[in-house]
Amino acid sequence: MYKNYNMFQLTLPIETEMSFPENDIVFIINKLVESVPQEAFNPYYSQRGPSSYHPKMMLKIILYSYAHSVFSGRRIEHLLKDSCRMMWLAQGQTPTYRTINRFRVNPHMMEFLHILFVGLRAQLLEDKLITEDVIYIDGTKIEANANKYTFQWLANTKRFSQSVIEKSTALYEQLVSEEIIPEIKRESGHELTSEELNQIETHLGHKNDALTSEIETTQDVETRKTLRKERSKVRQSKKAIQDFKDRKIKYDKQMEIYGDRKSYSKTDHDATFMRMKDDHMRNGQLKPGYNLQIATHNQFVLAFGVYSYPGDTRTLEPFLKSIHNLYGDIPEYIVADAGYGSEYNYTMILDEFEKTPLITYSMYLKEKQRKYKNNPFITANWEYREIDDYYICPNKKELHFQSYRKKRDGYGIQRDFKLYACEACVGCPLRSQCMKQSTNPNTNKRLFKNLTWDYFKAFTNQQLSDPKTKHIYQKRKIDVESTFGNLKANLGFQRLSVRTKSKVECELGIALMAVNIRKLAKISVRFRSLIRKKPSNSKKMNFDVFFLKELKSMSQPLFVYGRRMLWEVSLTYISYINHNDTYRLNEIEIKKSLYKMVEFFDEVSSLVALNLMFKFDKSDFEKLSQLKELYSDLGYPVIEDKLENRLNSIYRHNDYYILLLIKDDKIIGFSGMCKMYFYEYDGEYMRILAFVVSSKYRKRGYGKLLLNKSEELASSLNCKAITLNSGITMDRKSAHNFYKRNGYNNGTLGFSKLITKSL
Ligand code: SF4
Known part of the structure; x- marks a missing residue:
């Protein structure tokens, strides 16, 4: 017996959503896009013209299509009439392929994608699918949507440009020596500028006109013949100068397009010719492409960047900075392969970001070989x-x-x-x-x-021999490289379909988000259990909740909505103590910041306010045990009695100031200063004599804040400069970099000599 199949029986339409499996990818896409705050869509809103499709709907259908390896606008349009999932996501609306193509490279798309990536990361952290301490970085080359044989090489442009310089200079000198044109005033003897070429052309034009009128007035045949010959030469020279001028403009424009690259494609100026792994001609030919950098954890793409350099080394710094801007901080461990191992990159991660690089260098494996170790040469x-x-x-x-x-x-x-x-x-x-x-x-x-x-x-060798960090590094290959496999082999995203870097970034962002969505659809039963839950204030992927969590932990400030403001607010307070005055600093500022913040996070204002419940009085200064701890951090351990005597003397002196950094009613740092007179100039300056932040609170921006407040104090006391001395031992290197980053120059050498036997 057949199963019942009757096309002619009258049926009632049912909600299509009901027929999808509970863990269907459409629900993940729907949930993810719906979690984006409504304000993020405002830039798309246009008051003119007919009403437009909702950007939420457009984003959902594009993400769904990319997650199913459909990258063409026309095929997406077709799916809207063919796939019931697409129909559900679009709620029956059918934008044309032109609308779809325009939307996916809209200038606002990157903002959207950033919000999606941040929201996804927050959700992954909440579901414990990733952790905050590691990112794996790697790069791959993606073929551009440019014609293959439209290369433009820097070496050729330089050669042709040099030839123009030499030929034009030689022609000019010849014209002057033959007295066809007068000498012109030149900016440099090396090359003729476009302006100078214009002048030569004008002179030649005048000469041509003069010769023409002379020919018209002359009756003698032989003279006319000679003049015509001369005029012909002038015309040829004029044409040559015009050609040099055009070529010079062309080469200058080309040099601008190269930037610091060695090639570009004529059909997509941002694409650079690179060697690709996918070499269908099997001759190692270079193809126009982009260098895609991704940061992953647990095979989820957390950030991406598109660069025009073929090598990975130079991309690391701008990429890490972009991650820092996106998330407010970068994880403790930066893991990457030997392609990123350069002196500059190690210095940058250790000193600028104050994080740990787990990055090998080009000789790392070779140095481990017995043959290498035993080679006496x-x-x-x-x-x-x-x-x-x-x-x-x-x-x-x-x-x-x-x-x-x-x-x-x-x-x-x-x-x-x-x-x-x-x-x-x-x-x-x-x-x-x-x-x-x-x-x-x-x-x-x-x-x-x-x-x-x-x-x-x-x-690096020490880090990679430590069991914990070694284990982290060993995961690199299965984490980031398989993500490229997911993008290129599984999703089938091999070549871009748009041109220019800004559009390429949008398309790659969508494709990488599609990779994340596909992975989400496959894993984590816990995650699936959340998928179908009706959105509620407490359970839905809520950006405000995410921000609040971040605020409470203070481990990671926010990326878009007032990161600076949150730092200000979260640092409980700073107080000055000088000889006769003790007062709260910045209370008004904090209140102002809080007010602004509460305006924005109005739903969570009461919780935010709780973080600021504090009191300060003179007893803070008497917390000698806490100050004693800081002195130990500074490298000058002291006993409490001695410290009390010392601070009392300082406290009594009118020109000495101590700026205390207090968090949760605990002193976590201080800056000890003295106001002094210049001998060499008029006026006064502030000298920082002791500056320390507790070792438990470093690398969180507190040091920078304390330094800024010290500068503000110096400025309020009419000081013209602020100075400090720092030791020159290796362990002070990061402190030196900290001061340099904050605008302090080390143009002087400090000398000291003990007058007594000891201090
Ligand atoms: S070449 Fe010079 S450096 Fe090398 S082994 Fe001989 S003496 Fe030593």
């Missing part, structure tokens, strides 16, 4: 005598320090080296193994040592 294996600062070569000769050298790498970044040299290499029997064959036989071996790079290598 590799200078890294040579014995070093630290006291006398020299190396010993395999021939037992000494390489002594010669001088400090500076070199620039391929990207123009300066690196410092120490040069060591041997003095007895001539005639050495090991010379052929120790030095390059091509080296002049009369030269000695020179050894360039970059101590900073050696330090970073040792740091």
